[in-house]
Amino acid sequence: MASEPLLSLESVSQVFTSRRGEIPAVRDVSLDLAAGTVLCLVGESGSGKTTTARIAAGLNRPTGGTVRFAGRDVWGGDRTAFREFRRSVQYVHQDPYASLNPIRTVFATLAGPMRRHRLVANRDEAWQKASELLERVDLTPPENFLTKYPHQLSGGQRQRVAVARALTLGPKLIIADESTSMLDVSIRISLLAMLSRLSTDLGVAFLFITHDLALAKYFGRDGDIAVMYLGRVVEYGPTREVIGTPRHPYTRALLAAIPEPDPELNARKRSAGSLLRSMDTPSLLRLPTGCTFHPRCPSWVEGECDVSVPRLEALDADARHEVACPPVLRQEADAAVPALSEQDGTG
Amino acid sequence: MTDEPVLAVRDLVVEYRTPAGPVRAVRGASFDLYEGESLALVGESGCGKTTLGLALLRLLPRLGSTPHGEVRYRRADGSTVDLLTMRKEQLRRFRWHEAAMVFQGAMNALNPVLRVQDQMYDTIRAHRSMSASAARKRCHEVLDMVRLEPRRVMPSYPHELSGGMRQRVLIAMALLLSPRVLVLDEPTTALDILTQRSIVDVLQELRRELGFAMVFVTHDLALAAELADRVATMYAGRIVELGDSRDVFAAPRHPYTAGLIRAVPPAVGEATEISSIPGGPPSLAALPPGCPFSVRCGLSAEVGDGDGPAGVCVQADPELTRTGERHEVACHYSDRVEFTREVVVDGV
Numbered sequence: 001m002a003s004e005p006l007l008s009l010e011s012v013s014q015v016f017t018s019r020r021g022e023i024p025a026v027r028d029v030s031l032d033l034a035a036g037t038v039l040c041l042v043g044e045s046g047s048g049k050t051t052t053a054r055i056a057a058g059l060n061r062p063t064g065g066t067v068r069f070a071g072r073d074v075w076g077g078d079r080t081a082f083r084e085f086r087r088s089v090q091y092v093h094q095d096p097y098a099s100l101n102p103i104r105t106v107f108a109t110l111a112g113p114m115r116r117h118r119l120v121a122n123r124d125e126a127w128q129k130a131s132e133l134l135e136r137v138d139l140t141p142p143e144n145f146l147t148k149y150p151h152q153l154s155g156g157q158r159q160r161v162a163v164a165r166a167l168t169l170g171p172k173l174i175i176a177d178e179s180t181s182m183l184d185v186s187i188r189i190s191l192l193a194m195l196s197r198l199s200t201d202l203g204v205a206f207l208f209i210t211h212d213l214a215l216a217k218y219f220g221r222d223g224d225i226a227v228m229y230l231g232r233v234v235e236y237g238p239t240r241e242v243i244g245t246p247r248h249p250y251t252r253a254l255l256a257a258i259p260e261p262d263p264e265l266n267a268r269k270r271s272a273g274s275l276l277r278s279m280d281t282p283s284l285l286r287l288p289t290g291c292t293f294h295p296r297c298p299s300w301v302e303g304e305c306d307v308s309v310p311r312l313e314a315l316d317a318d319a320r321h322e323v324a325c326p327p328v329l330r331q332e333a334d335a336a337v338p339a340l341s342e343q344d345g346t347g
Numbered sequence: 348m349t350d351e352p353v354l355a356v357r358d359l360v361v362e363y364r365t366p367a368g369p370v371r372a373v374r375g376a377s378f379d380l381y382e383g384e385s386l387a388l389v390g391e392s393g394c395g396k397t398t399l400g401l402a403l404l405r406l407l408p409r410l411g412s413t414p415h416g417e418v419r420y421r422r423a424d425g426s427t428v429d430l431l432t433m434r435k436e437q438l439r440r441f442r443w444h445e446a447a448m449v450f451q452g453a454m455n456a457l458n459p460v461l462r463v464q465d466q467m468y469d470t471i472r473a474h475r476s477m478s479a480s481a482a483r484k485r486c487h488e489v490l491d492m493v494r495l496e497p498r499r500v501m502p503s504y505p506h507e508l509s510g511g512m513r514q515r516v517l518i519a520m521a522l523l524l525s526p527r528v529l530v531l532d533e534p535t536t537a538l539d540i541l542t543q544r545s546i547v548d549v550l551q552e553l554r555r556e557l558g559f560a561m562v563f564v565t566h567d568l569a570l571a572a573e574l575a576d577r578v579a580t581m582y583a584g585r586i587v588e589l590g591d592s593r594d595v596f597a598a599p600r601h602p603y604t605a606g607l608i609r610a611v612p613p614a615v616g617e618a619t620e621i622s623s624i625p626g627g628p629p630s631l632a633a634l635p636p637g638c639p640f641s642v643r644c645g646l647s648a649e650v651g652d653g654d655g656p657a658g659v660c661v662q663a664d665p666e667l668t669r670t671g672e673r674h675e676v677a678c679h680y681s682d683r684v685e686f687t688r689e690v691v692v693d694g695v
């Protein structure tokens with residue numbers, strides 16, 4: 001990516017303090033997101049996706065590292081720059097049922113931010129603008145929705161209203177946090193199609209958070225993906241490559257766990273056996289030594305994986321696909337060498 | 348295994364009383380469940396899956412009633428009984444012993460102020476006289492079955508457990524009195540993929556070991572493909588397709604089932620066509636005439652040649668009709684449903 005990223009997280013960490021001790025929810029995470037592109041964040045519950053997203057949205061100040069928006073350090077003390085950043089990044093909450101105020105109509109929900117930021121002069125203008133936003137998210141005709149309360153809408157419609165609200169201030173980046181997980185497949189897919197269109201039409205970038213790799217692959221196929229485990233990124237790169245040829249044992253396990261709508265294929269997948277040694281996720285309060293995945297990893301190497309903390313490294317010099325797993329990286333390197341010497345032999 | 352179903356549902360109707368009058372949430376459902384079999388009820392939100400599941404154990408909320416139909420159980424000794432006409436006392440014995448329910452939303456189904464062990468003991472005591480040590484032993488057994496550590500889990504409060512652990516506690520509780528039928532409502536919804544996987548594995552293993560039959564409700568088609576021997580698709584309170592999972596997923600005969608399957612993005616390979624079904628389910632209080640799916644049905648529009656749905660589709664609500672040996676469909680044009688779900692896997 002040649003152009004300057006819209007948003008970059010540089011080695012950000014977030015440690016929460018609780019009565020039971022320090023919780024390292026996010027550690028040393030570096031991510032780049034270019035304007036108009038999609039970055040997916042996947043990982044199981046508690047892996048730090050929401051915490052990372054909140055850092056990206058400026059809702060949490062990281063305890064370590066730097067957040068840059070359009071090149072500027074957002075916590076650097078420039079208040080105007082910070083306000084501009086907060087306005088440009090909108091967060092759409094995980095739960096479509098909790099995210100809207102139940103006593104406000106759709107119109108009031110959309111008009112609120114427009115008025116606060118003086119984007120509209122009067123009610124008529126707000127009504128006009130709110131109608132346009134509803135059309136953007138396919139809630140048509142808008143007059144049927146503007147006077148409704150959240151409880152009068154279906155889950156999918158509420159989610160669209162939440163997206164419309166996120167659009168009120170003309171954001172450059174929308175963070176969608178598992179915004180589709182509670183909904184029916186068909187509604188999910190039409191929502192994602194709508195978001196894709198917004199991305200193309202308005203040039204909005206997306207940080208899309210889910211635990212479903214199949215969904216990430218569908219929505220983010222032209223973008224990047226970062227796989228998180230216990231607060232760290234363990235695999236990072238172009239979505240097509242990461243999901244097409246997953247390298248980290250954790251990414252592989254995640255992919256293998258997904259059921260397909262095809263009983264025959266599922267039976268074949270299952271006969272391959274489980275790709276995890278244990279189903280239990282360790283507590284952040286008592287993290288395993290070395291690679292935190294080693295107690296569950298099917299390909300761990302004793303004396304190595306339980307000792308040294310792996311760093312994200314590119315598969316080869318000119319690849320953007322990175323993996324934090326020394327045994328896998330070694331395997332890749334070994335696999336590359338014989339291929340070369342073979343060529344030498346024939347030439 | 349015998350040829351008699353353990354559970355036979357016939358023309359079951361469920362109504363809810365609402366201020367605007369009664370609403371039919373289940374409009375005449377019929378199916379059989381055989382011993383050891385697993386049946387999935389699938390469909391979009393609001394189609395009546397939970398309602399049907401609850402009615403199977405007569406667990407409907409107070410405003411719900413079953414004005415019509417039969418839910419016939421066959422006991423281990425071969426005698427049968429219609430649950431809907433059973434007396435209160437009989438019913439109380441029946442639940443947990445013969446059939447048990449795992450409710451939707453593991454969060455809310457457990458009492459937040461009681462330790463897991465107290466909730467388990469309460470369940471046992473309410474249904475069977477058992478010594479304290481025997482009860483304790485039984486709790487350990489069922490927790491082991493769902494791969495939880497009894498010593499760790501029993502003294503915990505629900506909020507101290509992860510979502511996946513809570514769901515497993517609920518399954519363990521349902522197993523306490525060794526029921527022959529288990530009804531599970533959305534057993535994996537809101538859990539992450541690996542936790543879902545562990546629940547699925549536990550259920551598969553238990554079914555092999557204990558041989559209970561199960562009905563599970565889900566809006567996740569892939570879960571049904573993984574866990575069900577047979578699938579029933581529901582639409583607007585009706586079963587519109589019923590068949591062996593292999594048949595239904597390979598060649599769905601209802602346009603709605605086909606649409607649902609086409610909307611699932613694959614994890615392996617690239618699907619050539621992913622599409623959503625236009626529109627949403629109709630309101631149960633104001634169903635369209637004829638087939639309730641007609642307004643959203645692409646096949647009917649095709650047959651109707653641009654003039655909206657085909658005539659017969661808006662005139663008559665199709666009956667569930669046998670189209671194959673073990674396959675039933677409610678669609679006037681089921682023989683014209685074309686389905687391919689091509690997944691291109693490159694490099695393999």
Ligand SMILES: Nc1ncnc2c1ncn2[C@@H]1O[C@H](COP(=O)(O)OP(=O)(O)OP(=O)(O)O)[C@@H](O)[C@H]1O
Binds near residue numbers: 023
């Ligand atoms: N404000 C907080 N105080 C203390 N701990 C927190 C706080 N916020 C998050 N955590 C902890 O940080 C860890 C990461 O949480 P986070 O919400 O980022 O995970 P997630 O990947 O979004 O999970 P999910 O898929 O369940 O949404 C969890 O262990 C969580 O309990």
Ligand SMILES: Nc1ncnc2c1ncn2[C@@H]1O[C@H](COP(=O)(O)OP(=O)(O)OP(=O)(O)O)[C@@H](O)[C@H]1O
Binds near residue numbers: 365393
């Ligand atoms: N207590 C109730 N009183 C009135 N109507 C109800 C009640 N419970 C459910 N309904 C209605 O009955 C219909 C079926 O609801 P049900 O909960 O069975 O659907 P479902 O398929 O389980 O949906 P979901 O996937 O959202 O759980 C819905 O239209 C719902 O609004």
Ligand code: SF4
Binds near residue numbers: 638646681
């Ligand atoms: S009966 Fe008609 S409208 Fe209904 S599903 Fe079949 S073709 Fe479509």
Ligand SMILES: [Mg+2]
Binds near residue numbers: 049050051
């Ligand atoms: Mg989260």
Ligand SMILES: [Mg+2]
Binds near residue numbers: 397398451
């Ligand atoms: Mg339900």
